[in-house]
Amino acid sequence: MHGEDLGGLAKFAVVAEEQSFTRAAAKLGISQSALSHAVRRLEEKLGLRLLTRTTRSVAPTEAGEQLLETLRPAFSQIDSKLASLTSLRERPAGTVRISCSAHAARTIIWPAVDRLTVANPDITVEINIDAGFTDIVAGRFDAGVRLGESLDKDMIALRIGPQLRMAAFAAPSYLAGRGIPLTPEELTRHSCINLRLATSGGLYAWEFEQGSRSIRVKVDGHLVLNDMDMVVDAAVAGHGIAFSLEDHVRRQLADGSLVRILDDWCEPFDGYFLYYPSRRQPTAAFQLLLENLRYRP
Template identity: 65%
Template sequence: MRREELGSLAMFMAVAEERSFTKAAARLGISQSALSHAMRRLEARLGLRLLTRTTRSVAPTEAGERLIETLGPALNDIDQKLAALTELREKPAGTVRITAGAHAARKVLWPAIERVTTEYPDVRIEVSVDAELVDIVAERFDAGVRLGERLEQDMIAVPISPRLRMAAFASPGYLAAWGTPTSPYELAAHSCINLRFAGSRALYSWEFERDGKELKVKTEGQLVFNDVDLIAQAALAGRGIGFMLEDHVLDHLASGRLVRVLEEWCEPFDGYYLYYPSRRQPSPAFQLVLEALRLRARIGTQHAAGA
């Protein structure tokens, strides 16, 4: 069967149900003449007379009745499938794949993901925690989460977190024994607990800023980790000065188990962005995740402003 005949069969069903070319044409939104021509072409193609026409009504022939018996269930099934597709639009479904660093995945993505997957059980979300930048197009991710200065080109970038801040810290015991640095340059005289990103040969250079002046410092120390929780644990044990995003250690700072140093050199900077290809049309499921992240970003920004 040729695809164009599907339309003629739907027209035939409308005529058979309405028993009138005039009513069927109005229902289909076409002219009565076009409908009549379509029925004659269908009958000629099948070599059967499907409709009996009188001046007052239209009725299916025996062949027409048998065609109705065949078409009715099939068209009803199509209607149900179309209704299911409409329901998918109203209740988004599908999989969203996102790559992000560990901190962004835990602190930013997870709260939004928890909300979306609770409200929309047909939405599946896969998060890949990657320390290095990933080619989201080549690796078939829908989006990535990274800090503003590390965004790829030709991407739509949406801010999804408040501004962030670094913190340098040590235990009270360490500072009592070795003194408190008042400038990043003084870190050379201290034991610093360093971070090496997974897959990187170089140690992370500590980045400071004060009054618009940026400063990168290469620090030395006995301990190197690729995990921030271990850095915090070593600092709590009095083994040196650590440096990381402040919300990793806010509880320790609030309790006094760790003491912040060089605070005036740790100015806020742009936070996380969700980025995705500008040429890709986001799916309804992806839009849900995006809106949930935007909402959390607005709430976080308002909370930070009021703090």
């Protein structure tokens, strides 16, 4: 295979992943016309249409999907091998890409990345904030972050944070007028602030545990939000009871603007884990990041 063919395959893969010539061209740093020409030459050489183009979108054809399934692991392996060559340098270097939630990024990932990049200026870290369950292989990320209960079995997992707790809470003004629920079931008689999930678009069902008992409650209220900071603000304003990670409201609970309820129904659970494919050869830069993130109680 000639270098031009390999370049065409790489350009096709980016267009297929981005489903847009505009975004792909920006990502590759080339013009849209040059990118379109490269993909067209590849299609002509193969004698197959690889992309379906409309005025609004670009999508792989059946042949394009099959080719993309072959290219993804091949390019991932090439990226991994190229990155591993940086271990031959005197100083660790290279780029590490991580996908994680905003909360994990702020509380766990950023402090470690701050230390790592100050001490190792040749290392670049890209943090991609995503509330969903990102396919890190397809997205060509080096690693992702998830809660321990949702880890894939074929991944290597490293614990990077302590146990977490959820908290149900409301403003004193709300509780003064409506009373304090003593069990999760009583939440159905209260105005609650719902969170719209970014992944599925559904509403988050509140989960409570006490000993061997586990309860999921679908709450109702006059507010549905998709941002946790807004949920907290709405609770402080007295719009009802809300539910989030304890970390989100630690300051408000301390200053009294929010009151915690159902505390005995919020038991600790496994916190964040970094996960990455077992077949991927860690680079020196990635190994350093692992050591900076490893949780040490």
